[in-house]
Amino acid sequence: MDIHIQLTAVDYLILSSYFVFVLGIGFTLKRFMKGGAAFLTSGRSIPAWVTGLAFLSANLGAQEVIGMAASGAKYGIMTSHFYWVGAIPAMVFLAIFMMPFYYGSKARSVPEYLKMRFDEKTRGFNAISFAVMTIFSSGISLHALAKLLEVLVHWNYWTCMFVSAFIVLVYIFLGGLTSAIYNEVLQFFMIVFGFAPLVFLGLKDVNGWTALKEKLIPVATEQHFAAGTWTHSWVHMGSAFDNPMGINWVGMVVGLGFVLSFGYWCTDFLVVQRAMAANSMSAARRTPLIAAIPKMLFPALVILPGMIAIALHHSSGGHFLPLADDGTPDYNMTIPAMLAKYFPTGLLGIGFTALMASFMSGMAGNVTAFNTVWTYDIYQSYLVKNQSDSHYLWMGRWATVFGIIVSIGAAIIAKQFNNIMDMLQLVFGFVNAPLFATFLLGMFWKRTTGHGAFWGLLGGTVFAALFHLFAITEGGSPSWIKGGALAQKFVFHSDMGKNFWMAIVAWSACFFLTVAISVATRRTKTDAELTGLVYSLTPKPKSEDEPWLQRPAVLGAIIMAVAILMNFIFA
């Protein structure tokens, strides 16, 4: 049984009007793009509500909408750990403790902050690994989109890929980061308006939340889990054998909640760049907090449809989701299956456009992060120094073209990987997991040296890769991609568990190596040079003159309290 979405003229009208607006924003912004700074950093001129929604939307790539709905079906409400444990605390931490250094240092990128705080080699390492990673992520989004459209509406794979890449290219080429940010906000609203009716109709169809909980009991028991496994996020986390994620609470809290989450939200330039484009320090600090509010509610929009879909799949005797080759449900088809079932033409156009928007925003976010890092941290730093701002505008524009062409290449590579999520986690594990240790030490311990940071970071990445070569998932056959290629020393219950523990290993290795090497090496930067870059040497930003609700600490505390409450309600 395949899912097919039948679009009519009205749906095409909606889809094409959306693209008119997307491109229109690019064309309108073209006249403001007077130099490299305007193009690559938006000239630090954007209000907080816009950067906040873009901050969230840049993360709404392939892994978010399709992947989180898939996880909702596969793991139930435990998926909420990716939000209330694996996102909100890190976003609040970024706003309160880290944004003052990112924004206050006037760094134009995360690698540039590393250059200011440490040295050239640390920046170079981060810039190059980040550039590679963003291109991969962009390519994965592109591939996932093209594949999905091929299956759903029978459009040609290559046409889909080139047309969507071309649209992203045009609006970034014209309007730079501002265009990407504005379109991300458009995409954010599109996703909310496109998926909210899905949740409403789905819930109505299963007769509400209480009835859904009942329907999810056989889903759990049939897979030999306790009855409430799909509707409790914490209760069944005592042992990795008791839940479908195959991980215990320690690995989840430390691996996802601390290492991966802080590594992504606090150091990944893709999201941090949005906050850096804000028009004031206060707006920059509020950016992640404004993003955290909708982020906290997103489980209702993306996880709940997955839970509804698996309940319907089960109660219909396995006739709702299409089946994969091995006979298990094809979880990635959750959202498309729901769209096809409930949405009449018209509304279908909105939902379908939202789906496309989510992929394109993920891709555009990566492309803008790539062109800034390429232009400032690689091109300007190592290749062509001391040119005029308009020269870097030219380079930024062409980096966009180059980035998109390489993304298409990455998409072709991505075709051989089946599970987007695992692949992304693997890459983030190697590169991002150790990175947060470097930032934590760099921002809060002035004794951290450039040598310590660089070798610690490299060591952490190497440890991650080594761990990967010796670790395997139960029942899996050893391979370079799946792990355990050299030996199977560490056996995990699930891929996710293995990835979380790999992140923990990488982070710890980086942390201890950085401390040890920093103590053994001489400081090269004076206290004066580190002012504005390190916590103990920087005057605290004043927020007393703002209305109390706009103060980062107050807003952050409220958001944390609500997130904790959510964990309790759905425990």
Next chain:
Amino acid sequence: MNFDLRLPVGLMFVVFGLILTAVGLFGSPELTAKSLGINMNLWWGLVQLAFGGVMLLLAARGKQK
């Protein structure tokens, strides 16, 4: 920079709202049957129209300042 984002957001949702409302009013009853007997196009069209309208209103007010 002098380009208020609320303007395109508002315009886009007014356009979508109008399209959906029209489908809701003049579309065949089969469409309603698909969304569990609720005329979702009409209702959701009106919601989007209202959202778009508010955004445009805010943009207009922002311009006056």
